[in-house]
Amino acid sequence: xxxxxxxxxxxxxxxxxxxxxxxxxxxxxxxxxxxxxxxxxxxxxxxxxxxxxxxxxxxxxxxxxxxxxxxxxxxxxxxxxxxxxxxxxxxxxxxxxxxxxxxxxxxxxxxxxxxxxxxxxxxxxxxxxxxxxxxxxxxxxxxxxxxxxxxxxxxxxxxxxxxxxxxxxxxxxxxxxxxxxxxxxxxxxxxxxxxxxxxxxxxxxxxxxxxxxxxxx
Amino acid sequence: xxxxxxxxxxxxxxxxxxxxxxxxxxxxxxxxxxxxxxxxxxxxxxxxxxxxxxxxxxxxxxxxxxxxxxxxxxxxxxxxxxxxxxxxxxxxxxxxxxxxxxxxxxxxxxxxxxxxxxxxxxxxxxxxxxxxxxxxxxxxxxxxxxxxxxxxxxxxxxxxxxxxxxxxxxxxxxxxxxxxxxxxxxxxxxxxxxxxxxxxxxxxxxxxxxxxxxxxx
DNA sequence: TATAAAACGGGACATTTGTCCCACTTCTTA
DNA sequence: TAAGAAGTGGGACAAATGTCCCGTTTTATA
Numbered sequence: 001x002x003x004x005x006x007x008x009x010x011x012x013x014x015x016x017x018x019x020x021x022x023x024x025x026x027x028x029x030x031x032x033x034x035x036x037x038x039x040x041x042x043x044x045x046x047x048x049x050x051x052x053x054x055x056x057x058x059x060x061x062x063x064x065x066x067x068x069x070x071x072x073x074x075x076x077x078x079x080x081x082x083x084x085x086x087x088x089x090x091x092x093x094x095x096x097x098x099x100x101x102x103x104x105x106x107x108x109x110x111x112x113x114x115x116x117x118x119x120x121x122x123x124x125x126x127x128x129x130x131x132x133x134x135x136x137x138x139x140x141x142x143x144x145x146x147x148x149x150x151x152x153x154x155x156x157x158x159x160x161x162x163x164x165x166x167x168x169x170x171x172x173x174x175x176x177x178x179x180x181x182x183x184x185x186x187x188x189x190x191x192x193x194x195x196x197x198x199x200x201x202x203x204x205x206x207x208x209x210x211x212x213x214x215x216x217x
Numbered sequence: 218x219x220x221x222x223x224x225x226x227x228x229x230x231x232x233x234x235x236x237x238x239x240x241x242x243x244x245x246x247x248x249x250x251x252x253x254x255x256x257x258x259x260x261x262x263x264x265x266x267x268x269x270x271x272x273x274x275x276x277x278x279x280x281x282x283x284x285x286x287x288x289x290x291x292x293x294x295x296x297x298x299x300x301x302x303x304x305x306x307x308x309x310x311x312x313x314x315x316x317x318x319x320x321x322x323x324x325x326x327x328x329x330x331x332x333x334x335x336x337x338x339x340x341x342x343x344x345x346x347x348x349x350x351x352x353x354x355x356x357x358x359x360x361x362x363x364x365x366x367x368x369x370x371x372x373x374x375x376x377x378x379x380x381x382x383x384x385x386x387x388x389x390x391x392x393x394x395x396x397x398x399x400x401x402x403x404x405x406x407x408x409x410x411x412x413x414x415x416x417x418x419x420x421x422x423x424x425x426x427x428x429x430x431x432x433x434x
Numbered sequence: 435t436a437t438a439a440a441a442c443g444g445g446a447c448a449t450t451t452g453t454c455c456c457a458c459t460t461c462t463t464a
Numbered sequence: 465t466a467a468g469a470a471g472t473g474g475g476a477c478a479a480a481t482g483t484c485c486c487g488t489t490t491t492a493t494a
Binding site: 381393397400 | 442
Protein backbone atom coordinates (compact mmCIF):
# COMPACT_ATOMS: atom_id res chain seq x y z
CA UNK A 1 0.00 0.00 0.00
CA UNK A 2 2.85 2.41 0.76
CA UNK A 3 5.26 2.05 -2.09
CA UNK A 4 8.82 3.29 -1.84
CA UNK A 5 11.81 3.04 -4.15
CA UNK A 6 15.13 3.44 -2.35
CA UNK A 7 17.13 2.79 -5.51
CA UNK A 8 15.50 5.70 -7.29
CA UNK A 9 16.07 8.00 -4.34
CA UNK A 10 19.69 6.97 -4.15
CA UNK A 11 20.14 7.61 -7.84
CA UNK A 12 18.76 11.12 -7.52
CA UNK A 13 20.96 11.95 -4.57
CA UNK A 14 24.02 10.91 -6.52
CA UNK A 15 22.89 12.57 -9.69
CA UNK A 16 22.08 15.97 -8.23
CA UNK A 17 25.28 15.99 -6.20
CA UNK A 18 27.73 14.96 -8.87
CA UNK A 19 26.46 15.70 -12.34
CA UNK A 20 26.34 18.96 -14.21
CA UNK A 21 22.88 18.16 -15.53
CA UNK A 22 21.77 17.73 -11.96
CA UNK A 23 21.51 21.48 -11.67
CA UNK A 24 18.30 21.43 -13.66
CA UNK A 25 16.68 19.53 -10.83
CA UNK A 26 14.81 21.67 -8.31
CA UNK A 27 13.60 20.68 -4.90
CA UNK A 28 10.01 21.59 -4.17
CA UNK A 29 8.03 21.39 -0.97
CA UNK A 30 4.33 20.78 -0.56
CA UNK A 31 2.19 21.29 2.52
CA UNK A 32 -0.06 18.45 3.66
CA UNK A 33 -3.29 18.52 1.70
CA UNK A 34 -1.88 20.22 -1.38
CA UNK A 35 -1.47 18.54 -4.73
CA UNK A 36 1.75 17.85 -6.56
CA UNK A 37 -0.23 16.90 -9.63
CA UNK A 38 -3.81 17.56 -10.63
CA UNK A 39 -5.75 15.08 -12.70
CA UNK A 40 -6.34 16.34 -16.23
CA UNK A 41 -3.57 18.94 -16.14
CA UNK A 42 -0.71 19.12 -18.57
CA UNK A 43 2.60 19.14 -16.74
CA UNK A 44 6.22 19.78 -17.56
CA UNK A 45 7.97 18.08 -14.66
CA UNK A 46 8.38 14.66 -13.16
CA UNK A 47 8.61 14.38 -9.38
CA UNK A 48 10.59 12.02 -7.23
CA UNK A 49 9.56 12.08 -3.61
CA UNK A 50 12.36 12.76 -1.20
CA UNK A 51 10.38 12.92 2.00
CA UNK A 52 6.77 12.50 3.04
CA UNK A 53 3.74 10.51 1.93
CA UNK A 54 1.29 11.18 -0.88
CA UNK A 55 -1.82 9.52 -2.16
CA UNK A 56 -2.32 8.78 -5.81
CA UNK A 57 -5.98 8.71 -6.81
CA UNK A 58 -8.54 9.18 -9.54
CA UNK A 59 -11.54 11.38 -8.91
CA UNK A 60 -14.51 10.11 -10.89
CA UNK A 61 -17.16 12.42 -12.27
CA UNK A 62 -19.70 11.05 -9.82
CA UNK A 63 -17.64 12.43 -6.97
CA UNK A 64 -16.10 9.18 -5.76
CA UNK A 65 -12.37 8.66 -5.35
CA UNK A 66 -10.31 5.59 -6.00
CA UNK A 67 -6.88 5.53 -4.41
CA UNK A 68 -4.28 3.42 -6.20
CA UNK A 69 -1.35 3.74 -3.91
CA UNK A 70 0.26 5.72 -1.18
CA UNK A 71 3.63 6.86 -2.44
CA UNK A 72 6.61 7.48 -0.22
CA UNK A 73 10.37 7.96 -0.47
CA UNK A 74 11.88 7.47 -3.88
CA UNK A 75 8.63 7.01 -5.76
CA UNK A 76 8.35 8.76 -9.08
CA UNK A 77 5.22 10.44 -10.32
CA UNK A 78 4.27 12.29 -13.44
CA UNK A 79 6.41 9.78 -15.28
CA UNK A 80 3.57 8.40 -17.39
CA UNK A 81 2.97 11.91 -18.66
CA UNK A 82 6.69 12.41 -19.16
CA UNK A 83 6.93 9.36 -21.39
CA UNK A 84 3.75 9.89 -23.35
CA UNK A 85 2.66 13.48 -23.36
CA UNK A 86 -0.90 13.07 -22.16
CA UNK A 87 -3.02 14.72 -19.54
CA UNK A 88 -2.45 13.62 -15.98
CA UNK A 89 -4.20 10.42 -15.09
CA UNK A 90 -4.25 10.82 -11.32
CA UNK A 91 -4.11 13.34 -8.57
CA UNK A 92 -1.05 13.22 -6.36
CA UNK A 93 -1.81 14.79 -3.03
CA UNK A 94 0.50 15.23 -0.06
CA UNK A 95 -0.94 13.69 3.09
CA UNK A 96 2.10 14.67 5.12
CA UNK A 97 4.48 17.53 4.32
CA UNK A 98 6.41 16.52 1.20
CA UNK A 99 9.66 17.49 -0.44
CA UNK A 100 10.36 16.26 -3.94
CA UNK A 101 12.87 16.53 -6.75
CA UNK A 102 11.29 18.28 -9.72
CA UNK A 103 12.82 17.11 -12.98
CA UNK A 104 11.97 18.97 -16.20
CA UNK A 105 10.63 16.76 -18.97
CA UNK A 106 13.57 17.63 -21.17
CA UNK A 107 16.02 16.27 -18.61
CA UNK A 108 13.77 13.29 -17.90
CA UNK A 109 13.73 12.30 -21.56
CA UNK A 110 17.43 12.84 -21.79
CA UNK A 111 18.05 10.56 -18.81
CA UNK A 112 15.87 7.84 -20.28
CA UNK A 113 17.89 7.82 -23.46
CA UNK A 114 21.38 8.48 -22.14
CA UNK A 115 21.52 6.97 -18.71
CA UNK A 116 21.23 3.21 -18.73
CA UNK A 117 20.82 2.98 -15.01
CA UNK A 118 18.00 5.50 -14.94
CA UNK A 119 16.30 3.76 -17.82
CA UNK A 120 16.57 0.47 -15.99
CA UNK A 121 15.13 1.92 -12.79
CA UNK A 122 12.24 3.36 -14.75
CA UNK A 123 11.45 0.08 -16.47
CA UNK A 124 11.50 -1.80 -13.19
CA UNK A 125 9.31 0.77 -11.52
CA UNK A 126 6.71 0.49 -14.27
CA UNK A 127 6.77 -3.28 -14.07
CA UNK A 128 6.27 -3.25 -10.31
CA UNK A 129 3.42 -0.83 -10.69
CA UNK A 130 1.66 -2.98 -13.25
CA UNK A 131 2.04 -6.10 -11.17
CA UNK A 132 0.68 -4.48 -8.04
CA UNK A 133 -2.19 -2.79 -9.81
CA UNK A 134 -3.21 -6.01 -11.51
CA UNK A 135 -3.00 -8.10 -8.37
CA UNK A 136 -5.08 -5.64 -6.42
CA UNK A 137 -7.68 -5.05 -9.11
CA UNK A 138 -8.19 -8.77 -9.32
CA UNK A 139 -8.63 -9.60 -5.68
CA UNK A 140 -10.70 -6.54 -4.92
CA UNK A 141 -13.04 -7.62 -7.67
CA UNK A 142 -13.12 -11.31 -6.85
CA UNK A 143 -12.97 -11.54 -3.06
CA UNK A 144 -15.30 -10.13 -0.43
CA UNK A 145 -14.42 -6.79 1.12
CA UNK A 146 -13.55 -8.51 4.37
CA UNK A 147 -10.61 -10.17 2.68
CA UNK A 148 -9.26 -7.01 1.08
CA UNK A 149 -9.69 -5.09 4.31
CA UNK A 150 -7.72 -7.63 6.28
CA UNK A 151 -4.88 -7.52 3.78
CA UNK A 152 -4.89 -3.75 3.98
CA UNK A 153 -4.77 -3.70 7.77
CA UNK A 154 -1.96 -6.21 7.75
CA UNK A 155 0.05 -3.96 5.44
CA UNK A 156 -0.69 -0.92 7.54
CA UNK A 157 0.62 -2.72 10.60
CA UNK A 158 3.87 -3.75 8.89
CA UNK A 159 4.82 -0.31 7.77
CA UNK A 160 3.69 1.74 10.66
CA UNK A 161 1.84 4.58 9.12
CA UNK A 162 -1.57 5.93 9.91
CA UNK A 163 -3.98 6.48 7.05
CA UNK A 164 -7.25 8.37 7.57
CA UNK A 165 -10.30 6.14 7.48
CA UNK A 166 -11.76 7.97 4.55
CA UNK A 167 -8.67 7.17 2.54
CA UNK A 168 -8.67 3.53 3.50
CA UNK A 169 -12.23 3.25 2.27
CA UNK A 170 -11.27 4.93 -0.99
CA UNK A 171 -8.36 2.55 -1.33
CA UNK A 172 -10.79 -0.33 -1.08
CA UNK A 173 -13.25 1.37 -3.38
CA UNK A 174 -16.08 1.26 -0.84
CA UNK A 175 -18.04 3.73 1.26
CA UNK A 176 -17.15 4.55 4.83
CA UNK A 177 -20.36 2.91 5.90
CA UNK A 178 -19.30 -0.41 4.41
CA UNK A 179 -15.87 0.06 5.85
CA UNK A 180 -17.23 0.54 9.36
CA UNK A 181 -19.62 -2.33 9.02
CA UNK A 182 -16.85 -4.67 7.98
CA UNK A 183 -14.67 -3.52 10.85
CA UNK A 184 -17.48 -4.30 13.23
CA UNK A 185 -17.93 -7.77 11.82
CA UNK A 186 -14.23 -8.48 12.15
CA UNK A 187 -14.38 -7.33 15.76
CA UNK A 188 -17.32 -9.56 16.52
CA UNK A 189 -15.29 -12.46 15.15
CA UNK A 190 -12.42 -11.48 17.45
CA UNK A 191 -10.13 -10.84 14.52
CA UNK A 192 -9.69 -7.17 15.42
CA UNK A 193 -9.18 -5.69 18.86
CA UNK A 194 -12.42 -4.62 20.59
CA UNK A 195 -12.10 -0.84 20.17
CA UNK A 196 -9.66 -0.06 17.41
CA UNK A 197 -8.81 -1.54 14.06
CA UNK A 198 -5.69 -3.52 14.85
CA UNK A 199 -5.40 -7.15 13.96
CA UNK A 200 -5.64 -9.19 17.12
CA UNK A 201 -4.06 -12.35 15.76
CA UNK A 202 -0.63 -13.81 15.28
CA UNK A 203 0.82 -13.72 11.80
CA UNK A 204 0.08 -17.41 11.52
CA UNK A 205 -3.55 -17.15 12.51
CA UNK A 206 -4.07 -14.28 10.07
CA UNK A 207 -2.59 -16.26 7.22
CA UNK A 208 -4.86 -19.14 8.11
CA UNK A 209 -7.90 -16.89 7.84
CA UNK A 210 -6.80 -15.39 4.55
CA UNK A 211 -6.18 -18.86 3.21
CA UNK A 212 -9.70 -19.88 4.10
CA UNK A 213 -11.04 -17.13 1.85
CA UNK A 214 -8.80 -18.29 -0.95
CA UNK A 215 -9.65 -21.95 -0.68
CA UNK A 216 -13.28 -21.42 -1.28
CA UNK A 217 -15.26 -18.28 -1.97
CA UNK B 218 -10.62 -4.09 -24.46
CA UNK B 219 -8.73 -5.55 -27.44
CA UNK B 220 -5.32 -3.99 -27.32
CA UNK B 221 -3.02 -4.02 -30.31
CA UNK B 222 0.37 -2.45 -30.99
CA UNK B 223 1.09 -2.01 -34.69
CA UNK B 224 4.39 -0.27 -34.01
CA UNK B 225 5.73 -3.25 -32.10
CA UNK B 226 4.63 -5.65 -34.80
CA UNK B 227 6.26 -3.54 -37.43
CA UNK B 228 9.48 -3.42 -35.47
CA UNK B 229 9.58 -7.20 -35.19
CA UNK B 230 8.94 -7.70 -38.88
CA UNK B 231 11.85 -5.42 -39.71
CA UNK B 232 14.08 -6.85 -37.06
CA UNK B 233 13.64 -10.50 -37.94
CA UNK B 234 14.00 -9.78 -41.63
CA UNK B 235 17.06 -7.61 -41.56
CA UNK B 236 19.15 -8.18 -38.49
CA UNK B 237 21.54 -10.99 -37.67
CA UNK B 238 20.24 -11.16 -34.12
CA UNK B 239 16.79 -11.67 -35.57
CA UNK B 240 17.65 -15.30 -36.12
CA UNK B 241 17.25 -16.01 -32.44
CA UNK B 242 13.57 -15.20 -32.78
CA UNK B 243 11.33 -18.18 -33.40
CA UNK B 244 7.75 -18.19 -34.57
CA UNK B 245 5.42 -20.35 -32.52
CA UNK B 246 1.82 -21.29 -33.11
CA UNK B 247 -0.85 -22.00 -30.52
CA UNK B 248 -4.21 -23.63 -31.03
CA UNK B 249 -7.30 -21.91 -29.67
CA UNK B 250 -7.71 -22.73 -26.00
CA UNK B 251 -4.03 -23.39 -25.31
CA UNK B 252 -1.85 -21.16 -23.17
CA UNK B 253 1.16 -19.19 -24.24
CA UNK B 254 1.96 -18.49 -20.62
CA UNK B 255 0.83 -20.13 -17.44
CA UNK B 256 0.43 -18.13 -14.25
CA UNK B 257 3.13 -18.98 -11.70
CA UNK B 258 5.52 -20.49 -14.23
CA UNK B 259 9.06 -19.33 -14.80
CA UNK B 260 9.64 -18.56 -18.45
CA UNK B 261 12.56 -17.83 -20.69
CA UNK B 262 10.87 -16.12 -23.62
CA UNK B 263 8.88 -13.03 -24.38
CA UNK B 264 6.12 -13.28 -26.96
CA UNK B 265 4.90 -10.75 -29.47
CA UNK B 266 1.62 -11.70 -31.08
CA UNK B 267 1.69 -11.79 -34.83
CA UNK B 268 -1.78 -13.07 -35.47
CA UNK B 269 -4.81 -14.03 -33.40
CA UNK B 270 -6.39 -13.00 -30.13
CA UNK B 271 -5.52 -14.00 -26.57
CA UNK B 272 -6.93 -13.27 -23.17
CA UNK B 273 -4.75 -12.18 -20.30
CA UNK B 274 -6.17 -13.18 -16.93
CA UNK B 275 -5.47 -14.04 -13.32
CA UNK B 276 -6.98 -17.18 -11.84
CA UNK B 277 -7.64 -16.66 -8.15
CA UNK B 278 -7.38 -19.46 -5.64
CA UNK B 279 -11.12 -19.40 -5.13
CA UNK B 280 -11.60 -20.46 -8.75
CA UNK B 281 -12.68 -17.12 -10.17
CA UNK B 282 -10.99 -15.46 -13.13
CA UNK B 283 -10.32 -11.81 -13.75
CA UNK B 284 -9.52 -10.87 -17.34
CA UNK B 285 -7.37 -7.77 -17.76
CA UNK B 286 -7.27 -7.46 -21.47
CA UNK B 287 -7.70 -9.19 -24.75
CA UNK B 288 -4.42 -8.96 -26.62
CA UNK B 289 -4.13 -8.90 -30.39
CA UNK B 290 -1.60 -8.08 -33.07
CA UNK B 291 1.66 -6.60 -31.90
CA UNK B 292 1.01 -6.96 -28.18
CA UNK B 293 3.89 -8.16 -26.09
CA UNK B 294 3.54 -10.57 -23.22
CA UNK B 295 5.92 -12.13 -20.77
CA UNK B 296 7.70 -8.80 -20.77
CA UNK B 297 7.16 -8.12 -17.07
CA UNK B 298 8.91 -11.40 -16.35
CA UNK B 299 11.61 -10.55 -18.86
CA UNK B 300 12.41 -7.30 -17.11
CA UNK B 301 12.18 -8.53 -13.54
CA UNK B 302 12.73 -12.24 -13.27
CA UNK B 303 9.64 -13.22 -11.38
CA UNK B 304 7.00 -15.86 -11.77
CA UNK B 305 4.32 -15.19 -14.33
CA UNK B 306 1.58 -12.92 -13.11
CA UNK B 307 -1.10 -13.88 -15.60
CA UNK B 308 -2.25 -16.60 -17.88
CA UNK B 309 -2.14 -15.83 -21.58
CA UNK B 310 -4.55 -18.05 -23.43
CA UNK B 311 -5.26 -18.15 -27.15
CA UNK B 312 -8.95 -17.68 -27.88
CA UNK B 313 -8.37 -17.90 -31.63
CA UNK B 314 -5.43 -19.65 -33.31
CA UNK B 315 -2.33 -17.60 -32.56
CA UNK B 316 1.10 -17.18 -34.05
CA UNK B 317 3.70 -15.27 -32.10
CA UNK B 318 7.34 -14.30 -32.17
CA UNK B 319 9.21 -15.97 -29.32
CA UNK B 320 12.13 -13.87 -28.15
CA UNK B 321 14.64 -15.40 -25.72
CA UNK B 322 15.19 -13.34 -22.58
CA UNK B 323 18.84 -12.86 -23.46
CA UNK B 324 17.90 -11.18 -26.72
CA UNK B 325 15.09 -9.25 -25.07
CA UNK B 326 17.47 -7.79 -22.50
CA UNK B 327 19.98 -7.03 -25.19
CA UNK B 328 17.36 -5.18 -27.22
CA UNK B 329 16.30 -3.13 -24.24
CA UNK B 330 19.84 -1.95 -23.67
CA UNK B 331 21.11 -1.63 -27.22
CA UNK B 332 18.14 -0.70 -29.32
CA UNK B 333 16.75 2.71 -28.50
CA UNK B 334 13.67 2.21 -30.60
CA UNK B 335 12.79 -1.06 -28.93
CA UNK B 336 13.39 0.44 -25.52
CA UNK B 337 11.11 3.31 -26.41
CA UNK B 338 8.35 1.01 -27.66
CA UNK B 339 8.60 -1.00 -24.46
CA UNK B 340 8.34 2.07 -22.23
CA UNK B 341 5.31 3.33 -24.11
CA UNK B 342 3.64 -0.05 -23.98
CA UNK B 343 4.07 -0.22 -20.21
CA UNK B 344 2.71 3.28 -19.80
CA UNK B 345 -0.36 2.52 -21.88
CA UNK B 346 -0.96 -0.62 -19.90
CA UNK B 347 -0.78 1.21 -16.59
CA UNK B 348 -3.14 3.92 -17.75
CA UNK B 349 -5.72 1.49 -19.02
CA UNK B 350 -5.53 -0.76 -16.01
CA UNK B 351 -5.91 2.16 -13.64
CA UNK B 352 -8.81 3.69 -15.50
CA UNK B 353 -10.66 0.43 -15.63
CA UNK B 354 -9.99 -0.58 -12.03
CA UNK B 355 -11.36 2.76 -10.94
CA UNK B 356 -14.60 2.82 -12.84
CA UNK B 357 -15.36 -0.82 -12.28
CA UNK B 358 -15.03 -0.17 -8.60
CA UNK B 359 -16.91 3.12 -8.48
CA UNK B 360 -19.71 2.80 -11.03
CA UNK B 361 -22.58 0.30 -11.23
CA UNK B 362 -22.11 -2.76 -13.41
CA UNK B 363 -24.58 -1.36 -15.90
CA UNK B 364 -22.16 1.41 -16.73
CA UNK B 365 -19.14 -0.84 -17.18
CA UNK B 366 -21.16 -3.26 -19.27
CA UNK B 367 -22.31 -0.54 -21.61
CA UNK B 368 -18.78 0.68 -22.11
CA UNK B 369 -17.68 -2.86 -22.83
CA UNK B 370 -20.41 -3.45 -25.39
CA UNK B 371 -19.59 -0.18 -27.09
CA UNK B 372 -15.96 -1.26 -27.42
CA UNK B 373 -16.94 -4.67 -28.70
CA UNK B 374 -19.06 -3.04 -31.40
CA UNK B 375 -16.24 -0.73 -32.54
CA UNK B 376 -13.70 -3.44 -33.05
CA UNK B 377 -15.83 -6.16 -34.40
CA UNK B 378 -14.82 -9.18 -32.46
CA UNK B 379 -16.96 -11.70 -30.65
CA UNK B 380 -16.05 -12.56 -27.11
CA UNK B 381 -17.71 -15.47 -25.31
CA UNK B 382 -20.16 -14.40 -22.62
CA UNK B 383 -18.22 -16.13 -19.93
CA UNK B 384 -15.18 -14.05 -20.78
CA UNK B 385 -17.11 -10.81 -20.85
CA UNK B 386 -18.36 -11.54 -17.36
CA UNK B 387 -14.80 -12.29 -16.21
CA UNK B 388 -13.65 -9.06 -17.77
CA UNK B 389 -16.21 -7.22 -15.69
CA UNK B 390 -15.38 -9.25 -12.61
CA UNK B 391 -18.94 -10.50 -12.16
CA UNK B 392 -20.81 -13.78 -12.48
CA UNK B 393 -22.67 -14.79 -15.61
CA UNK B 394 -25.89 -14.51 -13.66
CA UNK B 395 -25.27 -10.84 -12.93
CA UNK B 396 -24.18 -10.34 -16.49
CA UNK B 397 -27.43 -11.77 -17.86
CA UNK B 398 -29.52 -9.86 -15.40
CA UNK B 399 -27.91 -6.59 -16.40
CA UNK B 400 -28.39 -7.36 -20.08
CA UNK B 401 -32.06 -7.96 -19.42
CA UNK B 402 -32.42 -4.66 -17.62
CA UNK B 403 -30.75 -2.81 -20.46
CA UNK B 404 -33.12 -4.49 -22.90
CA UNK B 405 -36.16 -3.53 -20.87
CA UNK B 406 -34.91 0.05 -21.01
CA UNK B 407 -34.62 -0.24 -24.80
CA UNK B 408 -30.92 0.38 -24.68
CA UNK B 409 -30.10 -3.02 -26.18
CA UNK B 410 -31.88 -4.74 -29.03
CA UNK B 411 -34.70 -7.08 -27.93
CA UNK B 412 -32.95 -10.43 -28.48
CA UNK B 413 -29.22 -9.93 -28.64
CA UNK B 414 -26.70 -7.75 -26.86
CA UNK B 415 -26.15 -5.00 -29.36
CA UNK B 416 -26.51 -1.40 -28.42
CA UNK B 417 -29.69 -0.05 -29.97
CA UNK B 418 -28.79 3.63 -29.76
CA UNK B 419 -26.94 6.19 -31.76
CA UNK B 420 -23.47 7.13 -30.59
CA UNK B 421 -24.92 10.36 -29.27
CA UNK B 422 -27.69 8.74 -27.26
CA UNK B 423 -25.22 6.29 -25.76
CA UNK B 424 -22.91 9.05 -24.66
CA UNK B 425 -25.84 10.83 -23.11
CA UNK B 426 -26.67 7.77 -21.04
CA UNK B 427 -23.07 7.25 -19.94
CA UNK B 428 -22.89 10.89 -18.97
CA UNK B 429 -25.94 10.50 -16.79
CA UNK B 430 -24.12 7.86 -14.76
CA UNK B 431 -21.13 10.13 -14.42
CA UNK B 432 -23.04 13.18 -13.38
CA UNK B 433 -24.56 11.55 -10.38
CA UNK B 434 -24.12 8.06 -9.01
C1' DT C 435 -29.39 -39.50 -36.14
C1' DA C 436 -29.42 -40.17 -31.15
C1' DT C 437 -27.38 -38.96 -26.94
C1' DA C 438 -24.50 -36.79 -23.96
C1' DA C 439 -22.30 -32.48 -22.85
C1' DA C 440 -22.09 -27.81 -22.70
C1' DA C 441 -24.05 -23.19 -22.93
C1' DC C 442 -28.03 -20.32 -21.91
C1' DG C 443 -31.64 -17.80 -19.32
C1' DG C 444 -33.81 -16.87 -15.51
C1' DG C 445 -36.66 -17.76 -10.76
C1' DA C 446 -36.12 -17.68 -5.79
C1' DC C 447 -33.62 -16.59 -2.07
C1' DA C 448 -29.35 -15.02 0.68
C1' DT C 449 -25.74 -11.89 1.20
C1' DT C 450 -23.37 -7.76 0.42
C1' DT C 451 -23.11 -3.00 -0.29
C1' DG C 452 -25.02 1.62 -0.71
C1' DT C 453 -28.10 5.45 0.73
C1' DC C 454 -30.20 8.21 3.99
C1' DC C 455 -30.41 9.77 8.31
C1' DC C 456 -29.57 10.88 13.12
C1' DA C 457 -27.28 11.23 17.55
C1' DC C 458 -22.84 11.88 19.55
C1' DT C 459 -18.15 13.45 19.83
C1' DT C 460 -14.28 16.44 18.57
C1' DC C 461 -12.30 20.26 16.63
C1' DT C 462 -12.37 25.28 15.06
C1' DT C 463 -12.81 29.77 15.63
C1' DA C 464 -15.43 33.90 16.37
C1' DT D 465 -16.78 29.77 26.12
C1' DA D 466 -20.39 29.08 22.81
C1' DA D 467 -21.83 27.77 18.15
C1' DG D 468 -21.08 25.81 14.18
C1' DA D 469 -18.46 22.54 11.29
C1' DA D 470 -16.54 18.33 10.57
C1' DG D 471 -15.82 13.62 11.70
C1' DT D 472 -17.68 9.01 13.76
C1' DG D 473 -20.65 5.05 14.36
C1' DG D 474 -24.47 2.77 13.39
C1' DG D 475 -29.89 1.70 12.49
C1' DA D 476 -33.23 0.93 8.84
C1' DC D 477 -34.20 0.22 4.44
C1' DA D 478 -33.20 -0.17 -0.72
C1' DA D 479 -30.51 -1.75 -4.39
C1' DA D 480 -27.09 -4.66 -6.35
C1' DT D 481 -24.86 -9.00 -6.67
C1' DG D 482 -24.04 -13.88 -5.70
C1' DT D 483 -25.59 -18.73 -5.04
C1' DC D 484 -28.27 -22.54 -6.14
C1' DC D 485 -30.99 -24.69 -9.16
C1' DC D 486 -33.76 -26.28 -13.05
C1' DG D 487 -35.69 -26.51 -17.66
C1' DT D 488 -34.46 -25.32 -22.49
C1' DT D 489 -31.50 -24.80 -26.40
C1' DT D 490 -27.38 -25.52 -28.86
C1' DT D 491 -23.27 -28.08 -29.93
C1' DA D 492 -20.34 -31.95 -30.34
C1' DT D 493 -19.67 -36.65 -31.16
C1' DA D 494 -20.23 -41.63 -31.11
